[in-house]
Amino acid sequence: MKAFENKTKILCGKGALDKLGYELDYFNCKAPLIICDEMTDKAGYARELKKKLRGMDITAKFLSLNIVDRGELSHLEKARKAFYEYSCDSIISLGGGGVTDIAKALKLFVNTGISNLSEINQVQSTDKTTLIVIPAFLGNGNEGTRFAKIYNTSHNDCYDIDSTAIAVNAVIIDESLSYTVSEKSLRESAIYALGMALCANVERISIFSKSYACAALSILHDNFLNKKRYSKSNKNAVMSAMIYAGIAFSEVEDNILIALTREIAEFKKVRRDIAFVCILPHYINMFINKFNKVNHTLLLLLVGDEEFSNVEEDKRNDALLNTIEKIYTAHNKLYGCSTKLRDYGVSVGDIDNIIEYTMQNCGQSLDGQMEYMLKEILNRAI
Amino acid sequence: MNLNFGKVLFAKTVFGALGRAIKGGYKIDSQIVRLVQELPNDYTVIMSVKGTNAKLSFTAFEDNLIVHKLKKAPKSGDLEIVFKSIDCVLPLLCGFKGIGQAYSEHDFIMRGDICKGMVVVDLISLIEAYLFPTFMLKRIMLSVPKTEKSKARMYGYFISGK
C-alpha cells in the first residue's frame, strides 16, 4: 500500500507573481501577513509584491524579520503577534528557507491555537489557513513539503515539524525574483537538488513522488548541466527543480545516506546539504547494483534521449557513474565548490566515530559487510 | 505618475481600440460576421481586468453587433473573460502574446460556456491579425489567420468610421 499527497499548487515562470491576487481571491483571503527577511526587503521584492496587489481589494501587512540563515523561535513569536495584531487571514512568505519555515510554523500556530511548539503533538490540526510561499532565493528544498525546522538558539536546540497541517497551498516561483541569486549559490543548490532527485529516484517512494524527482532531473539537464552562464529563466528553473526535488526527497524514509549526512552535520558541524552532496555519488557507486532497474531512467534523464541511445545496455551503470562524476568535477572546478569532506574539516580519523553514531541512531547493528561499505563511502567522500 | 494608473489607462485605451476594431471587422470581414453569428442572439461578452475598471464588452445579435462604450458597459454578461491582473493583460494588449498563449498561460478565467469562449478567442485572433504587423503575429501565434481585407482597410475604418 502506498500513498502520495502534495496539495501545493506550483506557479512557475515569467509573470507568476501577476497571479498572486487571483490566488488569494480563490482562497477567499483579504488580509495576508507577508513575512520577509531583511535581505529580501532591501532587494526591493516586498515593494514589488505591494505593486502586484494594488487595486485588488486586499489589505496586506508586511513584517520584515532579521532572518539570516534559519528561522528562530524569536522570529516565530514576532510573526505570531503580528498575525493577530493585524487580524490577518492568511500568510505569505517571501524570502529564503528560513522565512518559509517561520511561515509554516506560524500556520501551525494559527490552525491549532497553540503558542508553544512543544505542544505540537498534543493537538489535532486542520488545514484552514492559506499559506503561499514565494521563494526569493534558492531556498532549502522544503518550500513544497510538510516539514519545517525552527531553531531555539538559547537552548541550542531545534524543533522538527512534520505535519500535513503546514502544507503549502501555493508556491510562486517568478523569474523576476531570481536576479540576486549568485552563480555560486545557484551551482551549490543545483547540485543539492540533483542529489535529492537522484536519491529519491533510487529509493522506494511512490511513483507520483518520483515524477517530481524526474521533473527535477529533466529541468537540471536543460538549465544547469553543461552550462557556464545562467539567464534569469535558467535560475528560475533551478529554483523550481530545487522545490520538486525537495518534494520527492521528503518522502524518502531514513536510509544510510540520510543517517550519515545527519551525523556528519551534527558531529562535525558541516552544513547538511554539503555533507549530503559529498557522500551521494559514493553511496550510489557502492549500491549501484541494488538500483539496477532505475539506473537507465536516471541516465536517460541526466544525458537526454539522444546521448542515451548511444550507450550500450550493459554499459549503462558505468555511464551513469561517469556522468555523475563529470558533473561533480565540473562543479568543483567552477567557483571552488568542493565536494570533498576534508575541505570541510572531516578527516579519515573521524570515520569510526561517524559510523558508530550513525548505526546507533539508526538502531541497526553493524555487520562486517555494512561496516566495510560505510568506510569505503566515507573514505571516498573525504 | 503612478505606474499602475498608467497601465490601466493604457489598457482602457487599447480595449477601446479593440472594440472599434471589432466593430470595423464586423463591417468589412465576413469571417467575423460568421463568428458573431455563432453566438446566440442577444449574447453579451465582457473582457475585463481584475482590480481595474478596464473593460471591453459587446453584445451579439442575429444580424447586428453592438460594442458598448466603457461608461455604458453592462455589469455582467453571458460570457466573461477576466484577466487575473493588469500585468496579465498587458502583454496581450501590446502584441507580445497572442490570446492562445494567454489561455495556455492561465492569464484569464472564464465564466460561461467555454465553447462560446473559443468563438471569442477566434474573433480576437482575427482582430489581432488586422491590428498587428505580420512579423509580430508570426511570433505570437501558431498560425496567423487570413484576413479578408487588408490592414489598411481596417485602419481606414479607424480613422473615418467607414
Next chain:
Amino acid sequence: MSNKYYEFENGVRIVYGKESLKEELPYQLKQLGANRVLLISGPVLNRIGTVDMVREECERQGVKIQAVFIDVPNDSSLEVVANIAQVYLVNGCDSILAVGGGSVMDTAKGVKLLLSQGVSDLSKVMGMNMVKKGEKIPFVLMPTTSGTGSEVTKVTVISDLARNTKLEFVTAEILPDVCVLDPILTTTLPPRATLLSGFDTLTHAIEGYTCTQKNPLSDATARLAIKLFAQNIGGAIDNPLDLDSRLRMMICSALAGASFSNSMVGAVHAIGHALGGECHLGHDISMSILLPYVMEFNYDIAKDLYGNIFRLMVDDSTYKKVSDKNYGRACIEYIKGLYCKLAQQVGAATKLNELGVSREQLEIVADKAMRDGAMLTNMKALSRDDVMNILIKAFE
C-alpha cells in the same frame, strides 16, 4: 512559441495498492471527518455487487453509508446532478463517495461543485477557474476503470439536455480529497473495455506530453504513464485477474490524468469530443481510433517528442532496429500496429465506419471540433480541412 509560464496542481491524496478498499477506504473517510456518506455509483456496478462490496466494507469498519444513489447514466446531466444533490441534502449527508467509471466520477464532481458553491443551478458556475474555494465537503473517488483519469483531473463535463449541449467545468474545486485505487475493482472490466480505456490513458499521456501547455511536471508524469502503459496493457488484457497489471494500469491512468489536467490536450480530444456529441461514440473508442492519425498530422512539429515516446514504449532491441533513426515515424507505426493487433484480439473497431458513423456526419463533426477548447493547445494549428482529412483517414 514556447510557454514561459506554467502551473501544476495535483491536490489529491492518491492511495493505491491491493486491498486498499479494505485497508484504506474506511480509514481515509474517517480521517476526512465523514460521518454520513452519500455513495454514488452506476446500475451495472450495483448489479455485479461492487456497490454492496464497498458499502459492506465501510459499514464493517464503522463508516455509515447514509444514502446510496445507483442510477447514474452513461452520460451525466444537470438533472441527474440536481437529483443526487437533493438526495444528499434530504438524507443529511456530510460527505460523498463515488465508485465507478468516468461518468460516475464526473457526475459526483458536479454534485460536489453544486453543494460546495451553494448554488441550485450548476450552469451558474460554468466556466474555467471562475469559482472560489467553497464549503468543505469530504469527497472520495474510487475508479473502477483505468482510463479517464477523472479521479485526479480538474475537468468535468455535464450535459444540459434542455439545450442539447455539454457544459464544461474547469476548477480545482472539483478535485477529490482522496482517490483510492484498488485493482480488484477493475478485474470485472472486459478485455475490450480494458483496451479502449487503456488507449484513452495513452492518448491523455501523449497529448499532455505534446501540447503547447506542456511543462516539466506534466512531462514527467506523462512519461511515467507511457512507460507503464507499454509494460502492462498486454498483461491486463490477457490476464484480467492479474492484480499487478491492473494496479499498474490504474496508476498509469492517474499519472496520465495528472499530466493532461495540468497541460491540457490537443486535437485528438477536440475531434473526439465532437464525435461523441454528434455521433454518440464513446470517448475511449474515439481516442483509440483517432490517435495515430492526429499524430501523423502533428509529425513534422512533434517528431522528436514522438521519438522520446518510442524510447519509453519499446525495449532496446526494437529501438535499435529502426532504420534511419526515424523514431518519430516508428512510434506512430508502433502505436497503430499495437492498437490494430489488440483490437482484433478483443473485437474492437479500428475505423469510424465500423461504428455506424456516416460520411455526412463527418462535416458536422469537423465544425464542432473547431470550436473545442482543446484545439487551442494542439501543437500544430489545424484548419477545418485538416480536421476533415484526419476524419476521412480514420473513417475508412
